[in-house]
Amino acid sequence: MTTIYSAKRIITMNPSQPEATHIAVRDGRILAVGTQEAMQDFHDANHDSRFENDILLPGFVEGHSHALEGALWNYGYLGYFGRTDADGRHWEGLRSIEAMQQRLKEYAATVDETSPVIAWGFDPVYFPGERLDRHALDIAVSERPVVMFHANLHVLTVNTAMLQLAGIDQVEGIEGIRLGDDGKPDGELQEMAAMHVVFDALGFSVFDLVASTETLKRYARIARRSGVTTITDLYNPLTDEGVSALEAVTADDRYPVRMVPAMAALNWSPEEGMARLRDCQHRGNDKLYFGPVKLMTDGSIQGYTARLKWPYYHDGSPNGIWNAPPQQLKDIVHHYHQAGIQLHIHCNGDESVELMLDAIEEAQELWPRFDHRHTLQHCQIMDHAQLRRAARLGVCLNIFANHLYYWGDIHRTRTLGFERCQRLEPLASTRRLNIPLAIHSDAPVTPLGPLFTAWCAVMRRSASGIQLGEQEKLTVPQALEAITLGAAYTLRLDHLVGSLEIGKFADITVLEEDPLTCEPDRLKDIRVKATVLGGEVHDD
Amino acid sequence: MTTEYAPIPVTVIGGFLGAGKTTYLNRLIQGGLPPDVLIIVNDFGDINIDAALIDYQDDNVMQLSNGCICCTLGGTLAEQLAQALRIRAAPGAILIEASGVADPARIADIARLSRRLRLAEVVCLIDGSQARRHATDPLVGDAWRAQVLAADTLQVNRLAPGDKRELEQWLSDFNPRARIECETEEAPADTPVQPSLSPRPSSPASNRTASHGHWHTFSLSGRGSIDKARLAALIEAYRDVLFRAKGFMLAESTDDIELLQFSGDRLHWQPALRAPGETRLVFIGIAGERFSAFEQAVKTLLENPSSSASSE
16 A cells, blocks of 8 residues: 655655655655656555645654653643643743742642652752742642652752651751751752652652653653654663563554663663663564663763863862763773674763763774764763864764753853853754764753754754854754754664655654744744654644 | 661762772671671672572572672662662661762761661772872762762772871871771781682772673773783783783883784784773683683782782
């Protein structure tokens, strides 16, 4: 069975034929792309005109996000920025403490009375000078425990009832437990010790839910709505339970995305990790691709945990922390490189970029490999020497473009200062050096949405509206490539997805407006009408 | 959550990669821990427990014949600890091996906070021969200093006898609160231990071994230097089982980086200019007793660069 879709315009990402108006699909694959005339060779095809006024692109590829996005929507959303849930409901951003309290109260009323109230997404960084403590939560809900995760997931604010339940309403002198003016814990909890007591008192951790099929389904629905057809879970522990859940959801014909889980390297010794990958290798299918390994090196810039080179943080804060000893991080790179594995390496700060470039260079000297496609992830403030070195070593970059909008103001004033913000997310330089480039959301850290990510890369504008790094803007076509073929390349799937050409999976994103002719500032507002995955239309 | 039990004492064992945490843990396990201790380690591969002592083992849990349990669980330490306490609700004591860059003070906070736990001690292992360099290391100096500051006990090893007094003074200026226990090269252990159960402190090297069918590969890495002549002699002696060797090494006496290549019966060194200066060597050969003996001998060479020349 062959189906021919006509469209207003098809943007293909195929350099031999960048544009077309018709696409023929057979058995889930692309049979032909071209003009109406070119389609006449397929006599008995069905003609489907439902997209004739729309713009078709290769299905978007999100090269760095986490299935945790699907788990968090079990709980109340309290973020500063608006966000859409798995059912397509849009939650307005909360611009005041009062609005947050109101939402929390409403949400608590929907939660079973015997359960604690758990919420997420709040970011006090947008409320400078305001006091966000247990009292602010008590106003909304006082009679039962409330746990509110901040946007970064590393800090919690809890109410008085939760402090009492955990038995930490009277402690002092513990780092990570902030005290109020009265010398007692004020409800803000950071770091693992404080988190541990809360999870221990509750008897569960929200992070336990990541392996469930329900979470994976919700994650896929969110991705689908934003036009994504191939997505990662870029830090998957690959537990037995987790792998079974991945197999189960991707076996369903209606599951709307292809999934690439990257194994969390620090959860296993390198030997165990290799054994784990080998076990998983044959368990993939057309919608499930095992293979890459993810390594975490440092923390985040806005959380002051990224490792920066001199002069470190702009406001004088101490340098960040390593996730594992630098030598161990290098050993892991060497181990997997030697074994022929592709590594995705989280490096936020330029010092961790340096360490990982050293590691890859050494690995290349000892065990030269062509086309390793090791990909540095985030790499927000790489300097130009590092970029040139990355180009030389054959490294790909997946840059965290959404940061420009969400934390650009913070980086400009507190963490990085003016000059480094001129090359915050060095997108254009990456292109100039011909380094394979992808851009990402890191959901749930920021909302999933490749068109928004592309908008960030093109406009480079912070939430307050300041321009960061004019010279590092991408053009619209470059940004569109980064969310399709570029990301597919970093996942080693560019032979299967990322462009519309003969033989590839019929994975298509359908837009109601043309990103190449609209005002670039409108990119983020373009509606996704549908996606097609392996020829199956998803428009629910 | 419950107050029926007395709080469980928690000991945190910190220190850098290769500072001897493993050896220290092994000695504790060997030297008679109370029977129901819960031990949380980073990696079973690190602890080399004699198979005879292991009753049961799966990916995450190792039950020892004396009733102790070793765990290596996924997630953050806080999550690991919560999980481990689900496996054994009320152990007699808990030992936590901190990762090489963790701040033990933050781990100790877990015990300080929890009603079920009580902080017994924070021990920090220190490689005496590397202490001053670690303290000022641009990448990890801050983590090292935080570890020393957090400790109740500083357990110093690999110390040349002549340096003892000076280093003790320097460390106690650093952290006046801590008890300092030094172990010099001449008098290794206070507790006699069987060598198979308690390898020498492996600092400054970390060793990884992997088996590939009848080939065997092992690698050495670290900041230690190697005597070229002695390595050449070893390679010569084990030519029959050694197939290939390659890597960078710090040459003893000069501390210069050299590129080593051994293949097709030809051993070749050439000077290399590269930073950071680390030894990183890979050896591939035919698996078996002879290759294992070679591996042992090479490792000794790196681990013990200064005193090995006279001891053989």
